[in-house]
Amino acid sequence: MESTAPRVVVVTGVSRFLGAQIAAQIAADPMVERVIGLDRVDPPSTYADLLSGVELRKVDLTKSTGNTLAKLRAEAVVHLAVASSPDPAAGGRAGMKEQNVIGTMHLLAGCQQTSTLKRLVVRSSTAAYGASFRDPAVFTEDTEARDVPRGGYGRDILDIEGYVRGFRRRRPEVTATVLRFAPFVGPTAETMLLRYFAQSVVPTVLGRDPRLQFVHVDDALEILRRSVVEDHPGTFNVAGPGIITLSQALRRSGRVNLPVVEPLLQAATRLGGVSLDQVDLFVHGRVVDTAKLCKEFGFTPRSTSVAFDDFIKSHQSGAVVTPDRIDSFLDMIKSVRARG
Amino acid sequence: MDDLLDEWDAKVATGLAFLRRRLIGQYEVDDFGFDAELTEHVFHPVLRQLYKHWFRTEVFDTKHVPDEGAALIVANHSGTIALDALMLCLAVHDEHPAHRYLRLLAADLVFRLPLVSEVARKSGATLACNPDVDRLLHEGQLVGVFPEGFKGVGKHYSERYKLQRFGRAGFVSVALRNRTPIVPTAIVGAEETYPLLGNIKPLARLLGTPYFPVTPTFPWLGPAGLVPLPSKWMIRFGEPIDTTPWSDQADDPAVVFNLADQVRETIQGMLHDLLKLRPDPFQE
CATH class of the missing domain: 3.40.1130 (Glycerol-3-phosphate (1)-acyltransferase)
Structure with missing residues (x-):
């Protein structure tokens, strides 16, 4: 494992949590001279302190990046401007697809013209495996999706990985690392899935109890950081080992489960608040093998169960069925028995 | 009599402990x-x-x-x-x-x-x-x-x-x-x-199952035919x-x-x- 930190690092999607955090971490590395953060919008003011060591550039990846990367003499590019759910303020699903697919194409075109480039790190997702009844229980990196995913995010991810494959062929000397992240959890992470879990009453699919996997954001950041400062060519599943079932997750977080028949939940995707990607996840679940990641990076993310508990700790306000209430209920049963 | 009560108390206690673990989600499920x-x-x-x-x-x-x-x-x-x-x-x-x-x-x-x-x-x-x-x-x-x-x-x-x-x-x-x-x-x-005596193929096709069974009791006796x-x-x-x-x-x-x-x-x-x-x- 070679530890040659790149001198100039470009991070896309720096106005969002993951991009801002990793840009700041890399900027703090004395081996790295410059970190340039690209985004089409200015990062929120709350990130001002965090991003003090990062040069910010307003670049819209959906339009050409031109020779920005080449002029910066970028040695590593970290592509995190990949949206997992539509943002109504940024053009909804159409805007999301534009950003994910066209944005990646432009960025990779820019990378190809950058002769100084040594490393490319791309955010992907375990959604790359799609969802089917004929899927194996656990996906390894070489499992291919059986069907094209129904959800927009899953389809975008397949496109993005396709373009990265093309880039790898054209620039074989660049170390390309594709990280297939499980859904993020953590006290500070904000995703559509986590907002869903933060509700007091959580709609689920009747008769399905999917196996879920999460990765703690801190572990995701560590893997990203290592991908930038060390050489880790290849595609890797990034998830907390082990699983948690949806019902178990809801019980642990004290949420009330509202089972809904699948067609109804599917119809609800049109109203927003839940996406087709999510419905598929709630029907099929998704579990990946992390052996390749742990071996290559010499790092094991905390388990899904531990990562999820960390999320619960910071979202206790929405809990309805808390352990205290369960205890008082069980005590009540005991006392009734004692009297009898 | 007391022994029996003790035994029942122990059973209830184990049952409640099980119920508690289940309700708060503290159990293991493999991959x-x-x-x-x-x-x-x-x-x-x-x-x-x-x-x-x-x-x-x-x-x-x-x-x-x-x-x-x-x-x-x-x-x-x-x-x-x-x-x-x-x-x-x-x-x-x-x-x-x-x-x-x-x-x-x-x-x-x-x-x-x-x-x-x-x-x-x-x-x-x-x-x-x-x-x-x-x-x-x-x-x-x-x-x-x-x-x-x-x-x-x-x-x-x-x-x-x-x-x-x-x-x-x-x-x-x-x-x-x-x-x-x-x-x-x-x-x-x-x-x-469930001795299988017949197979209603059109129903099987409709339901997407490999066969639709006819046994001496099913579907004639309705749900009782499932025994x-x-x-x-x-x-x-x-x-x-x-x-x-x-x-x-x-x-x-x-x-x-x-x-x-x-x-x-x-x-x-x-x-x-x-x-x-x-x-x-x-x-x-």
Whole structure:
């Protein structure tokens, strides 16, 4: 494992949590001279302190990046401007697809013209495996999706990985690392899935109890950081080992489960608040093998169960069925028995 | 009297502790979705009623099931719905000294159905596909396979205890590749639970199922037709077949079919022997 930190690092999607955090971490590395953060919008003011060591550039990846990367003499590019759910303020699903697919194409075109480039790190997702009844229980990196995913995010991810494959062929000397992240959890992470879990009453699919996997954001950041400062060519599943079932997750977080028949939940995707990607996840679940990641990076993310508990700790306000209430209920049963 | 009360108090306390663990979600589920605690405390007690009192199941030669490490339990399949698979799980768990869990391989139809898929995963089953079997065997699990598949469960009553084709015998390749012993197993009794007399094909097509069964009680008696007939069950485990001599020939169809035939004949022979022990299907 070679530890040659790149001198100039470009991070896309720096106005969002993951991009801002990793840009700041890399900027703090004395081996790295410059970190340039690209985004089409200015990062929120709350990130001002965090991003003090990062040069910010307003670049819209959906339009050409031109020779920005080449002029910066970028040695590593970290592509995190990949949206997992539509943002109504940024053009909804159409805007999301534009950003994910066209944005990646432009960025990779820019990378190809950058002769100084040594490393490319791309955010992907375990959604790359799609969802089917004929899927194996656990996906390894070489499992291919059986069907094209129904959800927009899953389809975008397949496109993005396709373009990265093309880039790898054209620039074989660049170390390309594709990280297939499980859904993020953590006290500070904000995703559509986590907002869903933060509700007091959580709609689920009747008769399905999917196996879920999460990765703690801190572990995701560590893997990203290592991908930038060390050489880790290849595609890797990034998830907390082990699983948690949806019902178990809801019980642990004290949420009330509202089972809904699948067609109804599917119809609800049109109203927003839940996406087709999510419905598929709630029907099929998704579990990946992390052996390749742990071996290559010499790092094991905390388990899904531990990562999820960390999320619960910071979202206790929405809990309805808390352990205290369960205890008082069980005590009540005991006392009734004692009297009898 | 006090003893009895104490015993009940202890039972209630254990029950409440179980309930608490379940309600706050503090239990383990493996990567396949197998919930050992739920299986042991909820599924098994229900199945055990059928196993013991309804089917009066007798089990022979559990010594042939290894105490630890991977093995493929290969059995005949029958009885319209796959009750035999569930009873086999219980037989392995209850009668074997190591109380092992049998991890079943199920058709994708199982995972298509709501509720059924949920219960299947929680009770330790997974999809019958190479990556899943390899993973289970690699973990050293006991895996249950029914090579006849739907041909076995959906056959006419007149064909009872006649082993159907083994298809491409994928289980043999899996066993060879993983150097796993095969334990041929015969199950007698399941054939008489729902004697299949007819198949309404248009209904099956409509429902997307492999067949729509007509038995002496179903669909004539409605839900009551779902009650299995109380046949007498017997399960025998055969001597394990060592597959290591051919472990590098997993992709040779000649070797695979040869071994599959050997397993098939062994199970067929065991079935005949068991049937001699049980001349009347509904004997005590």
